[in-house]
Amino acid sequence: MTLTTDEQAIAEEIKELLQSDRLILPTLPEIALKAREVAQDPDVTALGLSKVVQNDPALSARLIRVANSPLMRGQRKIDDLQQAIARMGIVFAGNLISALAMRQMFQATSSTVDHLMHQVWSHSTQVAGIASILCKHYTRLRPDQATLAGLVHQIGILPLLSFAEMRPEVLGGGFTLTRIVEHLHPEIGESILQMWEFPPELVAVPKGHLDLGRHVAQADYVDLVTVANLESQFGTEQALSSEEMEAVTAFGRLGIKPEALGAEEIRSEKAEAAQALN
Numbered sequence: 613m614t615l616t617t618d619e620q621a622i623a624e625e626i627k628e629l630l631q632s633d634r635l636i637l638p639t640l641p642e643i644a645l646k647a648r649e650v651a652q653d654p655d656v657t658a659l660g661l662s663k664v665v666q667n668d669p670a671l672s673a674r675l676i677r678v679a680n681s682p683l684m685r686g687q688r689k690i691d692d693l694q695q696a697i698a699r700m701g702i703v704f705a706g707n708l709i710s711a712l713a714m715r716q717m718f719q720a721t722s723s724t725v726d727h728l729m730h731q732v733w734s735h736s737t738q739v740a741g742i743a744s745i746l747c748k749h750y751t752r753l754r755p756d757q758a759t760l761a762g763l764v765h766q767i768g769i770l771p772l773l774s775f776a777e778m779r780p781e782v783l784g785g786g787f788t789l790t791r792i793v794e795h796l797h798p799e800i801g802e803s804i805l806q807m808w809e810f811p812p813e814l815v816a817v818p819k820g821h822l823d824l825g826r827h828v829a830q831a832d833y834v835d836l837v838t839v840a841n842l843e844s845q846f847g848t849e850q851a852l853s854s855e856e857m858e859a860v861t862a863f864g865r866l867g868i869k870p871e872a873l874g875a876e877e878i879r880s881e882k883a884e885a886a887q888a889l890n
């Protein structure tokens with residue numbers, strides 16, 4: 613994508629701010645940091661982890677919804693936070709708490725930017741839901757990491773929208789802002805995940821999921837997000853043609869045929885998983 617002269621000037625300004633550590637990057641919410649810390653304790657119990665989130669009713673409700681979703685669904689419905697965490701397991705629950713707590717970062721004072729952030733979060737939960745179900749059916753990778761990968765694949769958009777909120781001439785550009793965001797968010801997303809000390813396989817997602825012809829030895833979380841993102845674009849003007857889909861290398865590594873995306877047998881699972889996350 614080639615930027616106009618004005619767009620390039622703004623992009624260079626943002627890059628310079630990033631390189632000089634003057635671009636304000638989002639920090640993980642305190643509850644996410646605490647959940648990650650507690651989940652790393654080998655002796656922690658479901659009760660111990662539940663105490664981290666029990667005072668956040670909205671987050672607790674989302675965890676219970678996920679425990680009853682196709683990602684985790686057992687033989688009986690769960691309506692208790694501690695039982696939900698026990699069903700998920702400590703590691704899965706800890707990662708999920710971190711992921712869902714990110715929702716509070718997608719807020720702005722400007723109604724325009726707030727609307728855009730809502731769109732980004734909604735898309736991210738859709739991709740995360742699809743990626744988690746694809747992970748469950750087609751790989752031996754961890755669904756909790758697939759979910760997290762989907763939720764952070766566009767995290768680099770947040771500081772760009774915050775920057776635009778302080779610069780009316782950028783925010784008023786509409787199409788210009790969209791192009792600048794598309795150009796810069798993968799690199800910034802990578803920087804954010806490195807700052808948050810995410811594992812390398814997740815740090816690779818913001819950039820890697822857009823490389824449709826990437827070559828790696830085996831399926832990974834980047835592949836899951838690549839395919840999930842493509843499926844989320846079905847029926848939109850961003851959707852790839854069937855010929856373009858054939859060239860996407862992630863399908864082969866996952867053992868999925870492009871024409872099988874949206875297959876009826878797991879379509880409802882993906883929708884339910886995305887709804888539970890959102």
